[in-house]
Amino acid sequence: MNFTLKAWRQKDKNSEGQFATYTATNITPDMSFLEMLDAVNHDLVEKNQEPIAFDHDCREGICGSCGMFIKGRAHGPQKGGAACQLHMRSFVDGDLITVEPFRAKAFPVIKDLIVDRTAFDRIMQAGGFVSVNTGGVPDANAIPVPKTIADEAFNAAACIGCGACVAACKNASATLFVAAKVSQLALLPQGQAERQQRVEAMLAQMDKEGFGSCSNTYACEAECPKEISVTNIARMNREYLKAALG
Amino acid sequence: MGTLTNIYRSSVGKKFVVALTGLFLCTFLVEHLAGNFLLFVNDGGASFNEYSETLSHNVIIRTIEIVLFLAFFFHILTATTLWWRNRKARPDSYAQNQKSANSTLASRISFLTGSIVFIFLVIHLRTFFVPSRFFPSENPSMYTLVVFAFSNGWYCLFYLVALVLLGYHLRHGFQSAFQTFGIRGKNYQSLIEWIGVIFWLLIPLGFATMPIYFFWTTHFGG
Numbered sequence: 012m013n014f015t016l017k018a019w020r021q022k023d024k025n026s027e028g029q030f031a032t033y034t035a036t037n038i039t040p041d042m043s044f045l046e047m048l049d050a051v052n053h054d055l056v057e058k059n060q061e062p063i064a065f066d067h068d069c070r071e072g073i074c075g076s077c078g079m080f081i082k083g084r085a086h087g088p089q090k091g092g093a094a095c096q097l098h099m100r101s102f103v104d105g106d107l108i109t110v111e112p113f114r115a116k117a118f119p120v121i122k123d124l125i126v127d128r129t130a131f132d133r134i135m136q137a138g139g140f141v142s143v144n145t146g147g148v149p150d151a152n153a154i155p156v157p158k159t160i161a162d163e164a165f166n167a168a169a170c171i172g173c174g175a176c177v178a179a180c181k182n183a184s185a186t187l188f189v190a191a192k193v194s195q196l197a198l199l200p201q202g203q204a205e206r207q208q209r210v211e212a213m214l215a216q217m218d219k220e221g222f223g224s225c226s227n228t229y230a231c232e233a234e235c236p237k238e239i240s241v242t243n244i245a246r247m248n249r250e251y252l253k254a255a256l257g
Numbered sequence: 258m259g260t261l262t263n264i265y266r267s268s269v270g271k272k273f274v275v276a277l278t279g280l281f282l283c284t285f286l287v288e289h290l291a292g293n294f295l296l297f298v299n300d301g302g303a304s305f306n307e308y309s310e311t312l313s314h315n316v317i318i319r320t321i322e323i324v325l326f327l328a329f330f331f332h333i334l335t336a337t338t339l340w341w342r343n344r345k346a347r348p349d350s351y352a353q354n355q356k357s358a359n360s361t362l363a364s365r366i367s368f369l370t371g372s373i374v375f376i377f378l379v380i381h382l383r384t385f386f387v388p389s390r391f392f393p394s395e396n397p398s399m400y401t402l403v404v405f406a407f408s409n410g411w412y413c414l415f416y417l418v419a420l421v422l423l424g425y426h427l428r429h430g431f432q433s434a435f436q437t438f439g440i441r442g443k444n445y446q447s448l449i450e451w452i453g454v455i456f457w458l459l460i461p462l463g464f465a466t467m468p469i470y471f472f473w474t475t476h477f478g479g
Contacts, residue, residue, distance in 0.1 A: 017352075030352065080351055080353075080354075082355070084355055109352055109353040111353075116346050116347065179359055181365055182343035182346055183343075183347040184346065217268075222346055223342060223346030224268035224339055225268075225272065226367065226433075227432075227433040227437065228361070228364035230359040230360040233358070233359035233360065241441075244436065245436055245439040245441035247439075248269060248273075248437055248438060249439030250439075252439065255260065256260065
């Protein structure tokens with residue numbers, strides 16, 4: 012398969028970026044999108060040109076590193092998968108593929124397709140944790156958690172913090188990310204101690220970072236590689252209302 | 258009071274205000290439509306004029322009217338503030354963005370539909386509310402005002418377009434308000450959607466019958 016790649020090139024945070032066009036040749040349908048980028052970069056290096064910089068790590072949809080906007084979609088045209096899980100068979104031979112970084116004020120572009128997502132880390136530092144005394148490992152099942160609740164918490168915990176929700180949202184809002192973290196900890200017994208201040212602190216940090224607010228378009232749920240439900244946003248809103256009035 | 262101010266400062270708090278005022282405005286639509294159906298009573302507008310007079314002079318109604326104006330004010334002001342902040346959250350737009358692949362048009366153009374409905378509201382108040390409330394002696398009865406306004410085809414067309422946009426606004430807004438308050442669950446999500454149909458489809462249709470009826474009877478029948 013052959014493709015024309017229109018990729019965003021930006022030297023660094025302070026430089027202006029622009030699109031550059033490349034050709035990706037001899038691509039097999041079973042290659043992942045990142046492997047296709049590897050092949051393009053291989054050609055660029057051979058020609059003594061700067062390769063396209065992009066984030067990646069595990070390449071199996073778990074680490075949340077490889078966020079990029081492919082053909083107008085966060086992580087590309089697939090449901091429930093990260094860019095590393097996107098295969099080239101999802102495209103038609105000869106396609107023009109536009110690839111650009113996630114765009115949000117809170118996610119400044121560092122280089123080419125790489126954005127700075129440390130805003131998410133600061134939201135987590137604001138309240139996405141539980142404070143527990145260290146010590147011996149507690150016995151399994153010492154704290155009973157009903158199966159349905161555990162499942163709900165686990166679904167929320169599946170969030171890999173890739174930022175696709177921010178990228179897809181018309182307001183560049185991090186609401187689904189915050190809602191997943193708040194939900195996960197609000198559902199479990201370990202999260203109860205800091206339950207009230209957590210939701211307020213994380214949402215305040217979200218606002219402070221320059222993310223937008225939720226317009227309930229649910230684009231985040233549709234584009235989330237882990238298919239995190241917007242039910243978590245409803246739960247977070249309840250948590251916030253209880254915390255703020257309580 | 259401090260608590261409420263703090264809530265309003267946050268983006269989620271602002272959403273609560275938009276949702277709460279929005280739902281209140283929905284209840285107003287029900288009352289407004291129910292009252293307006295008196296236009297169809299075949300008594301030359303006597304019932305409708307009496308209803309209109311009552312609204313103008315009843316102390317309770319006048320008090321609710323102030324709440325209604327405040328609801329409109331805060332709904333519009335807060336939604337505009339959120340819209341402005343949200344625009345700033347993405348200073349550089351995408352070269353290619355397939356929004357229709359992940360969200361409905363109604364949910365994405367809520368601010369636009371709301372803005373046009375606001376323009377409609379101003380014209381609507383200028384046509385009916387202002388003359389009857391502030392200059393009653395210089396103006397004919399409310400029924401005559403309605404018949405006169407709807408004899409104009411362009412006014413009727415504008416009215417109908419505004420109602421379609423109101424329907425679009427509520428298509429997203431009604432269920433969105435419940436989501437904002439965290440009222441979402443497998444058991445009652447479909448109930449919210451069905452009640453929503455009353456607001457985004459039936460109520461605008463109900464209002465649409467009036468310009469259509471009066472335009473028709475003025476020009477082709479009666």
